[in-house]
Amino acid sequence: MAEMTYRDAVARGIAQEMTRDPDVVFLGEDVAKAGGVFKATVGLFEQFGPLRVRDTPISEQAILGAAMGAAMTGLKPIAEIMFSDFFAVCFDYIANEFPKSRYMSNGQTKCPLVVRTGNGAGSRFGAQHSQSVENWCMMIPGLKVVAPSTPRDVIGLMAAAVRDPDPVIFFEHKSLYPMKGEVPDGEIVDTLGSAKIVRPGKDATICALALMVPRALAAAETLKSEHGIDCEVVDVRSLVPLDTQTILGSVARTHRLFTVEENPRLCGWGAEIVSIVADEAFYELDGPPVRITTPHIPLPAADILEDIVLPTPQRIAETVKRSLGS
Amino acid sequence: MAEMTYRDAVARGIAQEMTRDPDVVFLGEDVAKAGGVFKATVGLFEQFGPLRVRDTPISEQAILGAAMGAAMTGLKPIAEIMFSDFFAVCFDYIANEFPKSRYMSNGQTKCPLVVRTGNGAGSRFGAQHSQSVENWCMMIPGLKVVAPSTPRDVIGLMAAAVRDPDPVIFFEHKSLYPMKGEVPDGEIVDTLGSAKIVRPGKDATICALALMVPRALAAAETLKSEHGIDCEVVDVRSLVPLDTQTILGSVARTHRLFTVEENPRLCGWGAEIVSIVADEAFYELDGPPVRITTPHIPLPAADILEDIVLPTPQRIAETVKRSLGS
């Protein structure tokens, strides 16, 4: 057991897999010699050398296309797209190539790769470097999508993603990079598609992801201590596959659902979970399922504005309290 | 009043606006001399000449980027992206540039443009030329998104889109191009953000869009004639702005909601509407809100497979019937 940052967990997770399997290779902009602009991949170049850890030109389409071609023919590439906002310049691979090639070829084409990226707000970077775009990927059939909230999950889900035979989009939250957490020694391998109940509770279910998990937990503490409302917090962790059993099971116990997401409001993963629950557990619900989201606006740069735009523990707690009528 | 195809309505709608305003210009691949690969823009080149109707290289980023630069500085461009699947190669403009520039510049930058595109399945084109991607745009704050289902709406919404001061994504359904409908003579101008109740009913609300509108109507006929279930069908028409008043108003009368969408299942516009209704009209609902969607898979090419993958009138009717417990 050691304490380690989410940032360092990224390098450890990748190193664990590169050590295990010589077919795992890693490419991206400034990731090798410089160790990545978020310093999340420091040391990999030194440890695994220039053939396995490679700097690329500013060519996101080439990065993802090359990862795909390599994956199709026997490697297990990990590609970095520096900021998830840049998925927009290479979206063809994410939306049209990775997830469709196996299906179109009637099962011939394989695509075992991982795209890891810095997602989310909090760094005062403004509208083009702060987005939370998990839903851009969740909406595409054929992808798998994960977003860890702790250093331990970074390692375990990275291992699961690298070992998975399908294309996995791996969202690291930029604001979590400096966060610390306990991490066991030795190999860590998690499973894709399993949510985690990170706080049990009986009055309401709060589903959260990535940076929203600690915020939901903080809100749950306030709700409990100040209002006696006992919330169950589910760290969704994996959007595809989606652990609907854990979510539906929780709602069956608490009879209320809240989702807390960093996506702007429309068509986020919160809408998906609400829709599933509203359809399949309608008669379990004692009140409306409520989404707590970033408002449907571009993100502002100024700290004072950015601090109020994402769901805060306070906004989460107030929304739950108001909705439960306490 | 004249009968006209949805295809011809496209050219008429564009011509109406180009005649009215010399700042309206039109660009895209093979759109000018050849009249478009769907023949939806035949005659515009001849009518408005080579300076206003321009063929471009296969450079979707240049097409949308140029449209934006022109829009910022005084023109009102209409850009064609041939198939909506190709939004993936120019998604940066759709996701990061058009919708954020006004906000980031604190209101300085304008972006009055229209992107029109062939959307949807039914032509046996396979996974990369058949997608329904309205949700790719609905999820992005700052865009407006429309999808007409009739020739009349094509003209009226095209006019509204061209005259709108914001970036509008205009989805034409490829399978509707040959469909005919009555169109009044003279100028037609509709408004963005208004849904239409295309069939009143009292037992359930069915929200549909584009090709799903005639299918929902067909299902409603069957439900009425064979099962006595009287469905209200709402043609959503505009995803952003979204006419929630019409939708919530309908649900307040029928107490049941169904959405019929061509989007693959996860994070489609159906999830958004279901979430809004589940939150805001929870106590109006007499039963679970149900989404009827394309399954969450890439689209197959073969006719026999494609014919069962989208929601059919039969599947819609069966789902509604089963859910209403009749």
Add this chain to the structure above:
Amino acid sequence: MALQNERPSGSAGLNDDIGEKKRLELYRTQVVIREAEQRAFDLFLQNLVKGTSHLSLGQEAVAAGFACAMQKGDLSFCTYRGHAHTLARGVSVEKVLGELMQRDNGLMRGKGGSMHLTSEEHGVMGSYAIIGAHLPIACGAAWRAQYKGDKDVSVCFFGDGTTNIGAFHEALNFAAVWKLPVVFVCENNLYMEYTPIGDVTAVKSPAGDRAAAYGLEKIVIDGNDADVVYRAARAAFEKARAGNGPSLIECLTYRHSGHSRADPAKYRPEGELEKWKLRDPIKIYKDRLKQFGVRPKAIDDIDASVRQEVDDATEACKRAPMPPLDILTTDVYADGGWAWRN
């Protein structure tokens, strides 16, 4: 620049650097493509080919020249206009026509369709329908070869119009910087869909005049002469296998039919098609064989056997069932299914 248009000199004749066996293979491959594509067109007129289809009638020499220079294990990355390249690697006519007819005997049982022919066992690593997408993908396959020390070459085919999209640029630079064993083949058939390439391109040779931007040699060849194509392919493959990096080869050719089945190709100037038909690759090659002394009977035998193969394939496809409905949801994920939830 190497405009590799010249005939081999000297008196080696049929037994020159190419040789009789390879020449007969080159001829047969072209005839297979010609006959199968023509049949696809006929079947479309009978409403038996659904969806779209993009034929390579007139462009057979490019596909044959490259495929016949490839070794087993070399990889082809094609476009929607990929029937020719798929057939050239040895995929059966039946499997190709079956896919176009969306039958259960098709190469992908109708799931992919005409634009996405894939046969990994033949090295056909997919046909891609988003312009430019497969150029970076081919780089990736070549990167794997480089990394693993495999000796195969990745060959990526695309059209003139494709040279104007961003992915072209990114792939070429990437391949050159990483010195990847990939060969980019631009089939310049003078048109994108309906627009002449010259109307939308800043240079005369859409690929050739861009080669220098990636530190590559300008190579523009006669794409209607299979010998010329074969030699250019062989040289590029040798270079790639020797670790000397990518090549970009522009092949001048012409499609005899429209862009896709919907296109009557009215936009062509009068006489253009006729002019190019004088340089029909099959005609050129038949003459070449005769000139080298191959007996007309041997040529006729090839023609007849190909026609038989295409006839048999057609019948087999007509008899073949439609795909079963349960394949709709198979092979989304590697576990064979499509479950996105538990």
Add this chain to the structure above:
Amino acid sequence: MALQNERPSGSAGLNDDIGEKKRLELYRTQVVIREAEQRAFDLFLQNLVKGTSHLSLGQEAVAAGFACAMQKGDLSFCTYRGHAHTLARGVSVEKVLGELMQRDNGLMRGKGGSMHLTSEEHGVMGSYAIIGAHLPIACGAAWRAQYKGDKDVSVCFFGDGTTNIGAFHEALNFAAVWKLPVVFVCENNLYMEYTPIGDVTAVKSPAGDRAAAYGLEKIVIDGNDADVVYRAARAAFEKARAGNGPSLIECLTYRHSGHSRADPAKYRPEGELEKWKLRDPIKIYKDRLKQFGVRPKAIDDIDASVRQEVDDATEACKRAPMPPLDILTTDVYADGGWAWRN
């Protein structure tokens, strides 16, 4: 290729083709950038500049040379490294520093931030933070000028690393084919973020060696000499205004600081920075002025007045309030609001 490095010859001296007035403007512009950027750095160390920031210390001559050759109405399209180009068009130091400090007096009241400076009244049509995105956008503005018969030129600034992304290629071809009045300016400062451009680029001159791929002249100039830049800009603008299409100009320069505020730039080889500092654009230009006989006092006066301006701006920004929270949801749409529903 025109390596426009030469000094004007003859005895015209200060009153040559550039002249005294313009030279003092060029000098002052460079000093404004130098002082304001240095101040931004200092304020960052005091934790008063939030988020990221990308300085142009060392690259002042490019911004000054182009801006001073522009006319009112000409349009600048910049990157996240856009403070220099924004200041060079006459936007006040206060408005720029205010935006970096995310205050209500900032150019966009803190809504855009350091990477997105925009001042349409000064012709600064935005700063774009997705690599390559603004090259096609600049084409569009130029298309409007061409269509309307306006005489303005669109000028698009970007770095060496940007030449490897797809949008670069699409924009250059598009501009060339449509003969648009747009000037593409590549500031080659030898690095993308932390990676030397030579490690990831197939040619020596990332922009210059690509010009021919778009039928354009290769122009690579000394980007640290404002006179050289000014003359190249003037020539390109004349060409554009005359309807003769786009230019692509590569300016060789160097950034004195790291890529962004987070970067100590340890990846540079020893001595590189020092070597380039010998060619500091401000030093070069100060010497030029002296050599042409401008009195040291006149130069000192400029320096002092700029420093005063920057000091005053700094104080104003420190005093300025934070933006009010209600602007969070304004100006998403043209009606001033953000309503996506009724």
